[in-house]
Amino acid sequence: MASMQDIADRAGVSRVTVSRVLSNHPSVKAETRKKVLYWVKALDYEPNLIAQSLAGNRTNIIGLLVPEIAYPFFSEIIEAIENQAFYEGYSTIICNTRRSLEKEKNILAELRQRKVDGIIAVPVSPEKSLPAFQRLQVPAVMITKRMEGFSCVYISHYAGGQQMAKHFLNVGFQKIGYIGPTRDTTSALKYAGFQNFLAANRVELVDVIDCPAPENMNASLVCKLVKEYAAGPGLRCEAYLANDDITACEAIAAFRELGYSVPQDIAIAGFDNSLLAKEISPKLTALAQPLEEIGRKAVEVLLNQLNDHAEPQMYELESRVIVRESTIQFVPASK
């Protein structure tokens, strides 16, 4: 592995000059530059980014914290962030908090020690995570949730709930229910938006199947709960909004096992518009979070804070309802 010193020796200049050439410093005679570049090629020189980081005080690495990796909603955001970061010349260290404050704290300590330039995170808890993030000496951008004191990129879950309620009313549903947690931070918001919009239109939320979010891929619990619930009092709604796409999938499976079909007997809508919404049959109507945009924007905002010391700011992006088969009458082609 050739070092700058090696180049310098061959080219008969000092290390500093080599450094200047490589960083395109203007004050180098064309001739010297050429000589140096010749040896850079000849020796197949590659910079040592570790040394560069130590001396230069920046690593060009960002840390990315998510509560889980393999749920399509998150993996799509991860993909968008990695993509934009790479484009901007940054590498991404991916970290899975698994929704543990303890692990989140450890991860942040590690990233601090690695001297990452900045952090993008889905915080475990907007309140309890605060101290750990405040200890950071580098900028951080929160995504998909709000956290006071930091730049945040997210959609209004309240508005999302409203939009979906509006869609349900437009389709003409009157008996409407909700499946999912009603008190978690973001879930509570979408639930409230949904409920309030219905109420404002004098439609009562008939039914709430209160089940936990299908975290950590342990989704089948949701299916079980929905089944138990629906097996009891029977179908009391024409349409349900689910807390997220996985919950919607599980609900569909549950109703299906009970002999109901979607959307003929009952309509289901999801939230997030992840890959799942597009791939299941029937295709899922869902509130779309602009995942790609969230990722891109988060990187952009972070870099602004890094380079131009921009002030923390809130970025509320637009969501919209993507109507697919799961909330409309589906007419199969004749065989």
Added chain:
Amino acid sequence: MASMQDIADRAGVSRVTVSRVLSNHPSVKAETRKKVLYWVKALDYEPNLIAQSLAGNRTNIIGLLVPEIAYPFFSEIIEAIENQAFYEGYSTIICNTRRSLEKEKNILAELRQRKVDGIIAVPVSPEKSLPAFQRLQVPAVMITKRMEGFSCVYISHYAGGQQMAKHFLNVGFQKIGYIGPTRDTTSALKYAGFQNFLAANRVELVDVIDCPAPENMNASLVCKLVKEYAAGPGLRCEAYLANDDITACEAIAAFRELGYSVPQDIAIAGFDNSLLAKEISPKLTALAQPLEEIGRKAVEVLLNQLNDHAEPQMYELESRVIVRESTIQFVPASK
């Protein structure tokens, strides 16, 4: 940010002693150790991993290359790898090759310059990627595919195809088809295994819907092709094996749009057993690649090569058929 020197000054010892204490070197008097540790706490000292890397010649970072991030098959592997790496004290830099040799080359150069300790990768092409990986000066482990000269962790796609053929025959299907690419490296193997096993049991592969793998999330093309195909000659099979879970989803959607239902009119099986297989309705019978195990094993093998200079080796893991609803007669409960 307190440095070792600061600790040393306060404790009245040399930097070296501080270093010794922190790395649990035995030859430090208990008393000095205590004094040092006192100041470590008092000054809230945190090591600078960049400096440590430069001096110590190891970064405790591994690079992970995948063709895409947001396809459940890959994101589940990523999650497993990150998890195991974290457990072993390594950070993971995630990189998306997007199936481009050019980008793969650039990423490898960057990781080399970052002095990552090792690399785990799904190579873009087992042949054409070879030179880029050989330039690496650190160990690399390939996953999900074989690549000569490197440690590899994968399943036999040929055997996987056979296993699925066996399942189809067990269920009693006689008119059997295949949906997916037939000439891509791994696809060709599973196709061959599937076809040969059927042939060995005197069952002919009636139908091959040759469509590209749904790469880069551009899955809908698959649906379109299947629809066009099936709309023409009509249904000629009782059961199809799809190249992967997404293709299976798309096929289900296609048949569904044509008025056929799965599994009543036609059975479909997937390959990979990703999240999709578990969440769609009907739940998908699929050949399970042990994603969690692939990830864990890959890290383990890499670390062995790092630390004990183990020789490259092939690890062929076991796959198995997970039978779900999509290939069995589904009897809905009475309403």
Added chain:
DNA sequence: CTGAAAGCGCTAACAC
């Protein structure tokens, strides 16, 4: 336009 000198924060080989 170029080089000398100092330093980033830590580890390791060798003395005392």
Added chain:
DNA sequence: GTGTTAGCGCTTTCAG
């Protein structure tokens, strides 16, 4: 047991 001396490979003043 502990300190001294050298780096690791690069960047950044500051002279000349």
